[in-house]
Amino acid sequence: MIIMPELPEIETIKSVIEPQIKGLAIENITVNRPEVIAQPTDAEFCEAVIGQAISAMSRRGKFLMLHLKNKSRIILHLRMTGCLLVMPSHYPMEKHTHIVFHLSNGKELRFSDTRRFGRFWLIRNGEEDTYSGIEKLGLEPLSAECDAKYLQSRFGKRKKTIKQCLLDQSVVAGIGNIYSDEILFRAKICPARPAGSLTAEEWKRLAEMIPERLLYFTTKNHITTEEYLETRGQDYRNTPFLQVYGHADEPCPHCGETLVRTVIGGRSSVYCPNCQKG
DNA sequence: CCCTGCCTGCTG
DNA sequence: CAGCAGGCAGGG
Numbered sequence: 001m002i003i004m005p006e007l008p009e010i011e012t013i014k015s016v017i018e019p020q021i022k023g024l025a026i027e028n029i030t031v032n033r034p035e036v037i038a039q040p041t042d043a044e045f046c047e048a049v050i051g052q053a054i055s056a057m058s059r060r061g062k063f064l065m066l067h068l069k070n071k072s073r074i075i076l077h078l079r080m081t082g083c084l085l086v087m088p089s090h091y092p093m094e095k096h097t098h099i100v101f102h103l104s105n106g107k108e109l110r111f112s113d114t115r116r117f118g119r120f121w122l123i124r125n126g127e128e129d130t131y132s133g134i135e136k137l138g139l140e141p142l143s144a145e146c147d148a149k150y151l152q153s154r155f156g157k158r159k160k161t162i163k164q165c166l167l168d169q170s171v172v173a174g175i176g177n178i179y180s181d182e183i184l185f186r187a188k189i190c191p192a193r194p195a196g197s198l199t200a201e202e203w204k205r206l207a208e209m210i211p212e213r214l215l216y217f218t219t220k221n222h223i224t225t226e227e228y229l230e231t232r233g234q235d236y237r238n239t240p241f242l243q244v245y246g247h248a249d250e251p252c253p254h255c256g257e258t259l260v261r262t263v264i265g266g267r268s269s270v271y272c273p274n275c276q277k278g
Numbered sequence: 279c280c281c282t283g284c285c286t287g288c289t290g
Numbered sequence: 291c292a293g294c295a296g297g298c299a300g301g302g
Contacts, residue, residue: 004295006297077297080285080297113285114286114287115285115296116286117285117298133298169297266280266296267296268295
């Protein structure tokens with residue numbers, strides 16, 4: 001199943017890509033689609049990045065960052081279909097490859113993106129990032145501060161549904177449409193519930209299930225560098241473990257009731273009407 | 279608060 | 291060939 005990258009997938013990509021590029025210099029860049037570079041211009045981006053070594057890679061929410069030796073950083077967001085691959089330069093280029101970083105070991109870091117929603121930003125040392133949106137992100141869902149008290153304080157008075165709240169990156173960063181459904185299923189909360197109606201017990205279960213599910217699916221995603229390359233970074237291995245997303249009209253894995261698909265905030269949502277009572 | 283635009287490929 | 295998939299910005 002093709003799924004869009006959320007926190008567990010971004011973690012997977014980082015864990016596969018970082019060891020392959022860390023310490024290498026970016027010797028040249030090929031930009032096939034300049035519009036993929038959102039800030040600054042593609043010419044300035046290349047000028048600032050070429051010759052720099054990559055010191056580390058990190059994740060924040062669904063963003064990835066390449067930290068360069070001169071303390072500038074490349075920020076990227078894969079959005080729906082973005083993909084990073086490290087390949088020998090003679091390997092056939094994936095369709096929709098928009099940016100290629102030519103590395104000092106002869107390999108290439110390639111960014112491909114079918115739907116072309118993914119974006120790159122370059123933030124120079126000392127420059128404030130007012131561009132990428134990374135500064136507007138809320139808490140990391142795996143951090144200790146992201147507890148029941150925090151969730152209730154930020155969401156507890158909202159009229160919108162709890163599902164829409166979980167997708168609000170300015171409160172908790174990294175959850176998308178798939179894992180919001182998976183988290184709410186385990187927390188036994190109907191996605192259509194107004195956030196303001198959740199009980200103390202439900203906030204507690206939700207706060208527990210957010211890191212539990214994200215870590216679980218991150219673990220299930222584990223893949224070797226070779227397997228990642230063979231599958232062109234398209235095979236997220238945790239999909240067989242999804243309990244509700246993609247399983248509408250199938251029996252609930254917990255109670256057997258038929259799972260229901262609805263639309264909440266314009267997003268396809270699947271839940272169990274028995275386990276997750278409205 | 280909700281809606282649209284951005285994109286391509288897959289499905290019915 | 292219309293409809294859908296969904297992250298996020300921007301606008302009404």
